[in-house]
Amino acid sequence: MKRFLVQFALSLCVLQLTTSCQRSSDDVWNDTQSAGRHVARGVKTAFGYHGESREINSGDEFDAASGASNPDFVAFDDEAMRVGASDSILQARETPGEAGSSIPGIEAFRDPALDPELAEIFKHVHFDYNSSLVKGQENLTIIVAMSEWLKNHPNVYIFVEGHCDSRGPAAYNLALGANRSNAIRNLMIKEGVVYDRVFTISYGKERPLVEGEGEEIWTANRRGQFKVYEKN
Amino acid sequence: MKLLISFCLLFCQIALFAQEEKIFVQLDTEIPMIPVYVTPIQSQESALTATFQEQARQVLLFDLNHNGHTRTLTANETSALLSLKDQASFDSELPFQKLKNDGLLYLIKLKMLGNELSCKVVSVNAQTGTTIDHIMLSGDLSKDRAKIHQLADAIHKLLFGKSGIATSRILYTVKHKIERPKQEAKYISEVFMADYDGYNARQLTSEGTLITHPMFVPALGGKSSNAFLYVSYKIGQPKMYINQLFNKNGTRVSKIRANQVTPSISPNGLFVAFSSDVAGRADIFLQPLPAQGNEMPTARQIFTAKGTANASPTFSPDGKRMAFVSDKDGSPKVYVMQIPGQGTKAKDIKLQLISKRCRENSAPCWSPDGKKLAYCAKTNDVRQIWIYDFETGKERQLTKGHAIKENPTWASDSLHLLFNAKEGQATEIYLINLNQPKAVKITSGAGEKFFPSWEPKQL
Numbered sequence: 001m002k003r004f005l006v007q008f009a010l011s012l013c014v015l016q017l018t019t020s021c022q023r024s025s026d027d028v029w030n031d032t033q034s035a036g037r038h039v040a041r042g043v044k045t046a047f048g049y050h051g052e053s054r055e056i057n058s059g060d061e062f063d064a065a066s067g068a069s070n071p072d073f074v075a076f077d078d079e080a081m082r083v084g085a086s087d088s089i090l091q092a093r094e095t096p097g098e099a100g101s102s103i104p105g106i107e108a109f110r111d112p113a114l115d116p117e118l119a120e121i122f123k124h125v126h127f128d129y130n131s132s133l134v135k136g137q138e139n140l141t142i143i144v145a146m147s148e149w150l151k152n153h154p155n156v157y158i159f160v161e162g163h164c165d166s167r168g169p170a171a172y173n174l175a176l177g178a179n180r181s182n183a184i185r186n187l188m189i190k191e192g193v194v195y196d197r198v199f200t201i202s203y204g205k206e207r208p209l210v211e212g213e214g215e216e217i218w219t220a221n222r223r224g225q226f227k228v229y230e231k232n
Numbered sequence: 233m234k235l236l237i238s239f240c241l242l243f244c245q246i247a248l249f250a251q252e253e254k255i256f257v258q259l260d261t262e263i264p265m266i267p268v269y270v271t272p273i274q275s276q277e278s279a280l281t282a283t284f285q286e287q288a289r290q291v292l293l294f295d296l297n298h299n300g301h302t303r304t305l306t307a308n309e310t311s312a313l314l315s316l317k318d319q320a321s322f323d324s325e326l327p328f329q330k331l332k333n334d335g336l337l338y339l340i341k342l343k344m345l346g347n348e349l350s351c352k353v354v355s356v357n358a359q360t361g362t363t364i365d366h367i368m369l370s371g372d373l374s375k376d377r378a379k380i381h382q383l384a385d386a387i388h389k390l391l392f393g394k395s396g397i398a399t400s401r402i403l404y405t406v407k408h409k410i411e412r413p414k415q416e417a418k419y420i421s422e423v424f425m426a427d428y429d430g431y432n433a434r435q436l437t438s439e440g441t442l443i444t445h446p447m448f449v450p451a452l453g454g455k456s457s458n459a460f461l462y463v464s465y466k467i468g469q470p471k472m473y474i475n476q477l478f479n480k481n482g483t484r485v486s487k488i489r490a491n492q493v494t495p496s497i498s499p500n501g502l503f504v505a506f507s508s509d510v511a512g513r514a515d516i517f518l519q520p521l522p523a524q525g526n527e528m529p530t531a532r533q534i535f536t537a538k539g540t541a542n543a544s545p546t547f548s549p550d551g552k553r554m555a556f557v558s559d560k561d562g563s564p565k566v567y568v569m570q571i572p573g574q575g576t577k578a579k580d581i582k583l584q585l586i587s588k589r590c591r592e593n594s595a596p597c598w599s600p601d602g603k604k605l606a607y608c609a610k611t612n613d614v615r616q617i618w619i620y621d622f623e624t625g626k627e628r629q630l631t632k633g634h635a636i637k638e639n640p641t642w643a644s645d646s647l648h649l650l651f652n653a654k655e656g657q658a659t660e661i662y663l664i665n666l667n668q669p670k671a672v673k674i675t676s677g678a679g680e681k682f683f684p685s686w687e688p689k690q691l
Contacts, residue, residue, distance in 0.1 A: 072488045073531045076578040088512030091490035097467030106468030169594030172557050172564045174493040175507050175514035175543035182512050202491045207419050
């Protein structure tokens, strides 16, 4: 039996080598990540883990979690897809800059990088290519630090911008940018920031930080970036 | 025995994966164009200069060389034409047998009398000519281009039974970078409208912010569209707006919160589909377009999947199906689904995978005749334009070359496409058709041009 398992494992290795020669190393890594995600979901389900509970912070969130319809959109009714499921948190009802909003538009928000104290806290969060997962201790530390600061400054609102590098297609990158900004927002809310103070903007690849090509430039551009507004 | 089982498993898996095809290299499939000769303009008592008349003729030549069906010959190409150019007369007899021997099928005679340009289309085989209604030229080429395009479309209708696309208009954005001292650079893009050949470009918006995805709103009653939709970042989050041509400010299309990106209008002009992260991830939504003066309708979520980014919906001509991009299987791919009705559960939505050959597929656009999808896909590390044919179920690469091509959009004839392509530092709009896959650049000058969109068929 042991010998059979070893031979089976060897045959899988040969198979991987054989098929991966037809693809680039990036393709192989992307496919391996996809396979890993599917396996992880399967394992979690097998052990009965279907999501995580979290505190409801507002009437909007309650409506979403309870499945009540929202006047500005109608969501799917599936249990698994319900707004408020673990990977998606409803956006705040108020839109900065909209007629009737108590929060002004983006022009009133400032770049914390221009303030030496804030620049140390609101650093850019970086992403892997074609991914909206927040990974790495450095990124998580930035998000925790920002969240703490925001909890201590309850009159500050924040825009989380999602950006992409120049290599991906423009249209898809607008969706990827949205998911990147939401990934950061979700973590900030889980850290205790009230959800209706955090807004997302997707810029896709429309506003690169640095123009040009090359790994360093691409890495710099695949970012979450922030703008803040202090309400008096 | 165990070794045999392992070997069988290995063999089966290799056989399965060995079906994966390598990256496809485009085959040239140019369809022969019908040869046509356009005579120099025979001018009588005209105040319009010879230079202007030749410029007008060149506009017509461009239209005839890029309609996907004809190509114009120069006089030097055949001996019959060479002898003809010295004795060109609008009403004189032609050496039909000689012209036929040289492979010419049609001859287009032009005559200017005063400001009136007359045109006769002569069939070499039938040895008969048909006169097309004359056009009046003013001597201002920017104004006269529209009339010459009308003439080209009339010639097209005479030869092929349907009007060409020379009189159609296009929209696109022009983007500039504004450097700011000690601050992040600002990027501004505005919407421009132009003739299909890129001339007569006029700025439609002055928002001073980023704009993406301009598109005409289909007009009812056989009229040309006079409204357009676009996405603007002027308040911060990208939102959809509709504006009348040459009006100052647009009005909001959807009350949905959060980002609204990559919209598409249904061919009947009644609905808009778009991607929004209102629910915490980029999902596809559908909403009726608001009627003027009425309350904004409510959007409905029509596709979502955990941990995915979904974008770029495009409607089938009958409005019942939608193609869009999703990364639910890793790399973004193009899928088609039946647009779910109210009350459909997300888990019951069935998707048909369209883009199988390449990675990083994006920006699908459904042809008006319903038979094809155009999209861009990474091909040997360069983004190219691909076509999926619903009748054959096959994908084919339309473009080649090292420029990075995105955002294809169909003309109403389902034959021509526009796309934006980046070469070096410049991004411009290119025109191409399925019968002549050599693209021609139709924009130039300052600013990067993106998100072309073609005027839809009149309803």
